[in-house]
Amino acid sequence: MLDKKSPLPMYYQIEEDIKQKIDSAIYSERETIPSERELSEQYEVSRMTVRQAVTNLVNEGYLYREKGKGTFVAEKKIEQPLQGMTSFTEDMKQRGMNSSSKLLDFTIIPPPADIKRKLSLEEERQVYEIHRIRYADHQPMAVERTFIPVALVPGMQEKDVYGSIYEYIEKNHDYTIHKATQMIEATIADEEQAELLDIVPAAAILHIERTSLLQDGTPFEVVKSSYRADRYKFISEIHRS
Ligand code: 16G
Structure with a gap:
């Protein structure tokens, strides 16, 4: 042969x-x-x-x-394009996969300093802190910690974040989600992340931070997430001008 x-x-x-x-x-x-x-x-x-x-x-x-x-x-990695600002729910739907979330924590807190800065918040503003595991076809893909100003999305409850947060925000408020800046960094899973993602400690993960803006330029979320590097790869199209 x-x-x-x-x-x-x-x-x-x-x-x-x-x-x-x-x-x-x-x-x-x-x-x-x-x-x-x-x-x-x-x-x-x-x-x-x-x-x-x-x-x-x-x-x-x-x-x-x-x-x-x-x-x-090994299972084939999910190829995630880097252009286009999509939600996890939309990404999975596009692939014909079933998305779900496990809510680990839903609290209202005074924002940590870096979140306050990224969300351009004034002193006394509070934020939701939403900690979720995101699943594709019942397999854990990522853990996400999302911070959203309470004043921007008042009345959001636990039941609203099991599905798509983007869908909830766009449907229940007159907001259009517009753009985001995103940082991707290679790192390794600590004990907690490994357990949540069903991987071995010190396995490779992709740490991603996204700060997202509404149409009028208001920052509405900061998301810190850890994606399984054995299940994800990010693809971008680049042009030489
Ligand atoms: C994606 C985004 C995350 C966003 C979430 C909304 C990345 C790295 N992260 O997971 O920033 O908050 O989608 O998803 O792409 P949802 O609308 O399904 O809750």
């Missing part, structure tokens, strides 16, 4: 073959691939060569290893 005369190294050809088998679901998500021994027999190469191919695919996130159990096919 491999082209031994090709200038492409054997391990590379094996990687491409395994990737193709993942794409065509010959190897299905969350299922094991054949053992090193089986693969080396199948491709007629040394186990070292197979190991190199598999290790590269593990490092690239196509496969993952479980001690004592074998090597498994």
Whole structure:
């Protein structure tokens, strides 16, 4: 099956073959691939060569290893475009996935200094602090901590934030959500985040902070979120002008 005369190294050809088998679901998500021994027999190469191919695919996130159990096919990451300001609910709907949230906390607090600054709030203004786990098809994808000025969205209650906060805000107030600035940073999960996201502590996560504005320029939310790096990748289209 491999082209031994090709200038492409054997391990590379094996990687491409395994990737193709993942794409065509010959190897299905969350299922094991054949053992090193089986693969080396199948491709007629040394186990070292197979190991190199598999290790590269593990490092690239196509496969993952479980001690004592074998090597498994990772689930495909969700590709999230960076242009366009969408909500989690809209993103999942577009993909035909079912979105849901678990509300961990809903409180009204005086804003911490950085939130107060980002929301351009004066001294005595209070904010909602909403802490949610966001699920796609019942799998945890992100934890979000959202801060919204109470004066801007008075009367919001727990029951209003299980679904889409954007939908609630736009439907119940005469507001148009306009734009946001967003920062993405690589980090690792602490114990609490790992537990909430069902990942191992110190797994990679993407920390994202968004400050969003209404049409008239009023900042209406600051969101600090942690997305699972094994399930998400962000894509942007860039132009050379
Ligand atoms: C997304 C946004 C978050 C926003 C939320 C609203 C990112 C990184 N975050 O998760 O800032 O608050 O959508 O979602 O995109 P909702 O309307 O479904 O509650």
